[in-house]
Amino acid sequence: MTDMDPNLITTFTDITSARVRVSPYIHTTPILTSTFFNHKVGAEIYFKCENLQKAGAFKVRGASNAVFSLTEEEAANGVVTHSSGNHGQALAYAAQQRGIPCYVVMPSNAPEAKKAAVKGYGAVVTECEPTNSAREFAAKVKKQETGANFVPPFNDPRVISGQGTCALEIFEQVENLDYLVAPIGGGGLISGLAIAAAELSPNTKVVAAEPLNANDAAMSFESGRLTSIDAPQTIADGLKVNVKELTFYHIQKHVDQILTATEEQIIEAMYLTWQRMKIVIEPACAVPMATILANPEIFRGKRIAVVLTGGNVDLDALPWM
């Protein structure tokens, strides 16, 4: 594990502070259960419904914590980010709540519904080529033009602390969890969850779920060295980004396992969740359930929390149609 600047490391106290800061702007989301999935896996599964969160995803936790951490002077020129959708929407929502400008760089192939939603919260959208390097570059240019504060989608202590607030709710809502499973894209959510779990429920294993087609985190975790994939091809468009230094530090320290799922498994899990649980989840959000269904031997007989991360899907272009 590499050395890390202690000022950048998120602590449990940062997460409890973030909760106080963001609670006026977010929902405490409900937990749902499904007899169908419980029988199918032979486990007790508790679904934390961040798809019912403000702006349709958990991302509003980290974005709100970043926006409301800024001083008046820092906030004056607004905030800027790059995002395939949910973080941009979340930052736009948080900026609107604080009444400051927001600039969002989005890949040209992001779903139309997500672009429209970002604009709906009053943000300015700039499109770029659909690669990780192109969007980072475009966001830097925008920051230089406007003087806005850059709020990265995940590799940022303010964002990681904010996402961790989700775990505080989970451990209050469900006791004696054996597993906590969440998707991994850049790793901001799983880092925040794992830091909180280590403090609140050290016996709960934290599992990150990743599309096999975008398995940079699994490769990095196994090799111990940060590995990147530029422009991976997966239906789980929220998980195309790569883990970075800061999130990788927390993942190496606190995450127990990374499991992967194929595109077919992801679509199947998404369809079953819509059909049986009557909730709208986006493809990225189906990855944990896909990995659980693909690895029943790990999860049988266990108490499992699954974070349903978001529901921002283009209803006119569903993967099974």
Place this chain on the structure above:
Amino acid sequence: MTDMDPNLITTFTDITSARVRVSPYIHTTPILTSTFFNHKVGAEIYFKCENLQKAGAFKVRGASNAVFSLTEEEAANGVVTHSSGNHGQALAYAAQQRGIPCYVVMPSNAPEAKKAAVKGYGAVVTECEPTNSAREFAAKVKKQETGANFVPPFNDPRVISGQGTCALEIFEQVENLDYLVAPIGGGGLISGLAIAAAELSPNTKVVAAEPLNANDAAMSFESGRLTSIDAPQTIADGLKVNVKELTFYHIQKHVDQILTATEEQIIEAMYLTWQRMKIVIEPACAVPMATILANPEIFRGKRIAVVLTGGNVDLDALPWM
């Protein structure tokens, strides 16, 4: 208003008794809110999520009350009904809980997902022509063949009492409601809700929402005489049935208003609910929101409970695709 056999009239006490009987077999469903719809209407809307109910719809309330009201002797030959889907699924679920046979007559054009679900709960499905008269006839034949107890989808005191339990939860979950809006097909749900509202919250106006293309209830309500439409054409397949004597009696006594919505308004409300609330609702379930969006002058500034009746939709054949 016609005279009615007092033994057939559902009372508030019947509803509270039904609650005791059915509570082991059903969920107390959550209430969700939507900033989007609140802003759009200028009202406070509380969505009672019966789409998250066992077997995917409120129908399990009435079906369970009927099944668990039977004596051992009555129950031995099982239960039989006709249904375009949700009542059949609910009765099959309740019969499975009690461990008795279940026979369901379904119109041949009922969604595949609904037929499969009824069979999934262990019931025997018989298909018939898609008219109200054909399904009633086929169910009678099945009853004669098997000796099963006939549990009608709505025109039955046991069923009406069971559906009314939904209102007991609503008035515990939300205070000071100006309106309670629910779809009307045969009228079992709205009857149960209206009987409970008259007792628990007499100032709450009860509004039934109906597809314009299947507006038998609206016509009957206006003329004061039961009017039928055979084989109406609407996307809201759960609402194609006609109000009958018993439900019409309760509707005339306790329902304040019947509003209608066009097919386009129903599809638009369904799409917006999926997109903004991240929940799966079936077309019939979108009719109340469609009527509210079509009549904002009635609802502006009010506190409104909307019953989201069910989420059993064929995901492979969505109306906007």
